[in-house]
Every structure is written in structure tokens, then in C-alpha cells.
Amino acid sequence: MIIKTIARRVVAGLLLSFSLACASAADDAGYKRVEQLLGNLQSLQADFKQTLTDGKGEVAEQSSGTIAIRRPNRFRWEYQQPHEQLMVADGTRIWLFDPDLEQVTVRRMGDSLSATPAMLLSGEGKLSDNFNVTKTTRDAAAEWVMLEPRRNDTDFKWVRLGFGGDVLKYMQLADKLGQITTLEFTNVQKNPSLDPSRFVFKVPEGSDVIGDSGAAASAP
Numbered sequence: 289m290i291i292k293t294i295a296r297r298v299v300a301g302l303l304l305s306f307s308l309a310c311a312s313a314a315d316d317a318g319y320k321r322v323e324q325l326l327g328n329l330q331s332l333q334a335d336f337k338q339t340l341t342d343g344k345g346e347v348a349e350q351s352s353g354t355i356a357i358r359r360p361n362r363f364r365w366e367y368q369q370p371h372e373q374l375m376v377a378d379g380t381r382i383w384l385f386d387p388d389l390e391q392v393t394v395r396r397m398g399d400s401l402s403a404t405p406a407m408l409l410s411g412e413g414k415l416s417d418n419f420n421v422t423k424t425t426r427d428a429a430a431e432w433v434m435l436e437p438r439r440n441d442t443d444f445k446w447v448r449l450g451f452g453g454d455v456l457k458y459m460q461l462a463d464k465l466g467q468i469t470t471l472e473f474t475n476v477q478k479n480p481s482l483d484p485s486r487f488v489f490k491v492p493e494g495s496d497v498i499g500d501s502g503a504a505a506s507a508p
């Protein structure tokens with residue numbers, strides 16, 4: 289349960305938004321490749337499969353669901369299998385709802401975004417200020433761009449983005465425990481029209497709220 293919660297919250301940070309303003313850096317090809325996908329991205333919708341492998345390369349957890357993103361700084365991340373869980377970023381806060389526990393965990397975005405993978409995708413800062421593109425490769429699955437944080441006080445070692453044409457097909461995140469979270473996206477829709485109400489979270493009646501206890505519901 290602890291590993292599952294950590295993995296999902298890290299992914300929440302990863303997908304906080306898909307807006308990017310890149311500056312020139314050492315690996316121009318990598319930066320340009322990311323810009324190509326994210327430069328004109330306003331919204332995104334997709335199905336996903338998530339696999340968590342441990343330090344020995346063995347599968348520790350698999351899950352699946354749907355993701356919807358509307359920039360800036362809004363997403364709706366729904367786990368459907370094997371257990372339901374919902375994460376909503378409303379532009380100000382991140383909400384994590386566990387129906388089984390009837391529990392909501394909420395935190396302000398600014399508390400968790402400094403030099404994290406969210407900085408890569410949220411447009412909250414220059415990519416080159418917080419990340420180094422360390423490698424660009426291609427294999428049968430995708431064209432890969434690897435990035436590493438400039439700071440050493442983050443929970444992860446590197447992030448890899450896998451592209452197929454102009455579509456983001458994969459994300460991989462390696463943490464400092466040797467675990468790797470892999471996300472595979474399918475049925476990707478770029479810039480669909482999304483109802484803003486999907487990014488508004490209201491605490492279900494009877495649920496406990498942990499964190500920002502003064503926030504009963506997100507702003508539209």
C-alpha cells in the first residue's frame with residue numbers, strides 16, 4: 289500500500305500539466321523533440337497502463353485507467369483496475385481520493401512542484417533551469433528522451449519520455465530505491481474539447497480530508 293501510494297503520487301506530479309517552454313541546452317535534439325509534442329498542446333485524453341517494477345526488475349504492481357489533461361495545471365487521473373482511485377489537479381491543489389478508505393488527501397501544488405517532473409511538463413519554469421537532457425535514443429518501441437533533475441533533493445533519478453511520431457506513447461520514472469514506473473498511453477487524443485467541470489473536485493460526503501483541511505472543494 290505504501291509503495292502504491294508513493295508511485296501514484298509521483299505520477300500525479302508527472303502529469304500535473306502538459307505545457308512546456310524550453311530554453312536552449314546541451315542536447316538541442318532532445319529539447320526540440322519535447323517541444324515538438326508539447327509546444328502547441330492545450331489538452332490531452334488517453335487510456336493508460338501502469339507497471340511498477342522493483343530494483344530486481346520484477347513486476348510489483350500493475351494498474352490501468354484513464355487520464356485527461358487541460359493546461360495549465362489541470363488533470364484528472366482515474367485508476368480503474370485493480371482498485372479505484374482518483375486524482376484531480378484543479379490548478380491550485382492536488383486531490384487524491386481513495387473510495388475504499390473514504391479518504392481524501394489534498395495538498396497545494398506549490399508544495400510539491402519545485403524541480404520535480406511536474407516542472408518539466410507544467411510550464412512553471414524553464415526546462416533547462418531544472419533538468420538536463422542526458423540522452424536521446426531510438427528503438428523499436430519509441431524515440432526516447434532522457435532527462436535528469438539538476439537538484440539532488442528529488443525523489444527520482446531520471447525521467448524518460450517515449451515518442452511515436454508526434455504522440456507521447458510512454459513515460460518512465462526511476463526513483464532512488466531502484467523502482468521504475470512505466471506508463472503506456474493508448475487511444476491518445478490531442479487537444480480534444482474537455483468539460484472544465486472534470487477538473488473540479490468535491491469531497492464526497494462522509495470522507496475524511498487529510499492535508500489542507502480548509503479546502504472543502506476545488507475552485508472551477
